Amino acid sequence: MNRVVVVEDETMARKGIILTIDWSALGCVVVGEAANGEEGAALVESLSPDIVVTDVKMPRMDGVEMIAKLRENGCQAKFIILTAYSDFKYAQSALRLGVSDYLLKPLKDGELELVVRRIQGQEEALESKAAKEQDMPVFRLNPVKNTKNKYVEQAVQLIREHFREDINISTVAGELEISEGYLSRVFKKETDYTFTSYLTRYRMKKAMSLLKDCRVKVYEVAEQVGYSDTAYFSAQFKKLIGISPSEYQDRSR
Numbered sequence: 001m002n003r004v005v006v007v008e009d010e011t012m013a014r015k016g017i018i019l020t021i022d023w024s025a026l027g028c029v030v031v032g033e034a035a036n037g038e039e040g041a042a043l044v045e046s047l048s049p050d051i052v053v054t055d056v057k058m059p060r061m062d063g064v065e066m067i068a069k070l071r072e073n074g075c076q077a078k079f080i081i082l083t084a085y086s087d088f089k090y091a092q093s094a095l096r097l098g099v100s101d102y103l104l105k106p107l108k109d110g111e112l113e114l115v116v117r118r119i120q121g122q123e124e125a126l127e128s129k130a131a132k133e134q135d136m137p138v139f140r141l142n143p144v145k146n147t148k149n150k151y152v153e154q155a156v157q158l159i160r161e162h163f164r165e166d167i168n169i170s171t172v173a174g175e176l177e178i179s180e181g182y183l184s185r186v187f188k189k190e191t192d193y194t195f196t197s198y199l200t201r202y203r204m205k206k207a208m209s210l211l212k213d214c215r216v217k218v219y220e221v222a223e224q225v226g227y228s229d230t231a232y233f234s235a236q237f238k239k240l241i242g243i244s245p246s247e248y249q250d251r252s253r
Contacts, residue, residue, distance in 0.1 A: 001156060002028045002120065005047060007040030007054040007063065008082070013105075017053060017112070026116050029153060037061030041069050047161070049077055051116065056083045067097045078119050080112070141201045151176050151183060152190040156198070163203050164226050169195040203227070204240050211249045218245045 004023065008014035018030050032047050034040035037054075038061040044052055056063040067079055079099045101115045158172050169187075172195070173180040187195045203225040210221045219230040222245075227233035237245045 001153075002026075002050040003031045003047065003157075003160060004028050004051045004053065005032045005034070005040065005044055005049040005077075006030060007034045007037065007043075007052065007058070007066065009035050009055060009058040011035070013055075017107075021113060026113060027120065028116065029157065031157065037063055037066035041066045044070055044075060044077060045073065051078045051080065051119065053080045053112070054082065056081055064097070067099065071097050080115055080119075082107070141198075141205050149186050149190055151178055152187055155183060155187060155195070156191075159199050159202055163199065163206065164224060166226070167199070200236060201240065204237055207233075207237060207245065208241070208248065211245055212252045214249055214253055218249070221245065 001024075006014055006017050008017065014033055014035070018033060023030055028051065031049060032043045034043050036058045040052070040054060040058075040063075041061065044066075054063045054066065058066075061069075063081055067081075070077070079097075081099055081102045082105055083102055084105050100119050103111055103115065154176055155172050158167070158175060169184060170180050173183045176183065184195060187193070187198070191198055193201065207221050207225045210216055210224060211218075218234065222228075222230045222233035225233070227236075234245050237248070241248060243251075
């Protein structure tokens with residue numbers, strides 16, 4: 001599921017975005033919230049979300065400053081900014097920072113959901129187009145279905161947060177204080193993947209992104225996605241993607 005952080009200084013507006021939108025139906029989960037740009041920047045750097053919904057005018061650090069700081073630090077999240085009519089010119093500067101879209105307050109019903117769906121669709125279309133142009137293999141990790149099982153949601157979140165570490169179904173089940181057998185059954189039922197398969201696929205998705213930087217060595221990518229054995233990483237990568245990491249990197253040049 002795509003991870004979302006909401007940054008908004010007005011408490012009612014922030015809670016409204018979090019609670020009134022069916023994020024699971026969008027293939028998303030809200031993983032954090034912040035009341036100003038300073039807190040938002042720290043939260044985004046800590047949680048590495050896929051999408052950030054943020055107000056423009058906020059205390060301590062405004063939305064544009066927050067986005068600029070995060071971009072400087074290499075943040076690749078998709079940003080959706082919220083602005084009042086009087087803020088429009090101010091918000092335009094955010095568009096130069098690669099903001100995906102802006103919405104005028106007050107939000108209309110279904111407006112934010114539409115933008116989120118469009119962003120997700122654009123990302124898949126761009127991946128497919130780039131793969132076709134460069135003769136690159138397309139690899140997708142299907143989003144978790146609209147699961148109502150809190151343990152599956154928490155397990156997926158733990159994978160996203162700790163995929164670089166030595167984790168497995170046993171450690172995650174222990175963290176959630178449930179049996180390994182139960183987690184194995186519900187995870188497969190809700191995601192169509194075994195826990196290990198989902199973890200491996202998530203790591204390979206991250207590896208593909210890292211390998212697009214031709215300055216990074218394959219062994220460094222392996223370490224960054226949780227593999228101490230580069231040969232084993234390469235074998236797993238080729239098994240899922242169809243080509244070796246080094247060949248994938250060469251095609252990315």
